[in-house]
Amino acid sequence: MSTIRIRTAINQNNAAVSMIGSARYNEAICMLKASMRQFQKELRSHAANDNVHSEPCATAIHHLILQSATTSLLDRGDGSNDEAGFLYDQAVFIPQRVSLERHIATHVVSSIQIFNLALALQLKANATKADSRLRDSCLRNAMSIYRLVMMLNGSNGLLSMIVLNNVGLIHRACKNHDRASECFSRLLAIWMVSPVCAKYLEGMIHNALGWYDTSALPAAAA
Numbered sequence: 001m002s003t004i005r006i007r008t009a010i011n012q013n014n015a016a017v018s019m020i021g022s023a024r025y026n027e028a029i030c031m032l033k034a035s036m037r038q039f040q041k042e043l044r045s046h047a048a049n050d051n052v053h054s055e056p057c058a059t060a061i062h063h064l065i066l067q068s069a070t071t072s073l074l075d076r077g078d079g080s081n082d083e084a085g086f087l088y089d090q091a092v093f094i095p096q097r098v099s100l101e102r103h104i105a106t107h108v109v110s111s112i113q114i115f116n117l118a119l120a121l122q123l124k125a126n127a128t129k130a131d132s133r134l135r136d137s138c139l140r141n142a143m144s145i146y147r148l149v150m151m152l153n154g155s156n157g158l159l160s161m162i163v164l165n166n167v168g169l170i171h172r173a174c175k176n177h178d179r180a181s182e183c184f185s186r187l188l189a190i191w192m193v194s195p196v197c198a199k200y201l202e203g204m205i206h207n208a209l210g211w212y213d214t215s216a217l218p219a220a221a222a
Helices: 003-021 025-037 040-049 054-068 071-075 102-127 132-152 157-173 177-192 200-216
Strands: none
Touching (some): 003 102, 025 102, 054 102, 102 132, 102 157, 157 177
């Protein structure tokens, strides 16, 4: 991908991040879809090559996630005030001056755009109260796109934990208890061997442990 195309994609991503931050989810979704459509061949290439350059890509994405974490996200990081569970709702911003090697830039930028698209769909679903069909459609689409994020970035501990947390919440909202349990189990497994230390991880671990406290323990005998 050319340097100009990468910079254009970064600009489009960051415009979508701003839209997500102001709850303009439809605009963000359209922006990200249009941007991704322009380099879908590169996306297919990365999918086919299964985590090519995984370590440098994971490191770059990890740092961009940490840099994007907002004060409000950190303030509610323990998850104690979220009845529906702690949702990681911070879209990932890419600074224009970010230093990305040419051979990993396509993977990093496209992966972040895909994550932001899934997040925008999930937030749109959460904001949709009156139309249950639209809400369910958005949640299904978000799950499908989160799966693509995992396929491209399975080695990225922090991104994987965020995706598993958010998908677990979708399954919980849809009463898919077995799949929610699977997501939270995988989240805990990654967390136990992860060097990542961030306050908002408390919210995700609160979700996972809370799930087992209330849903996954054996029922008392009658």
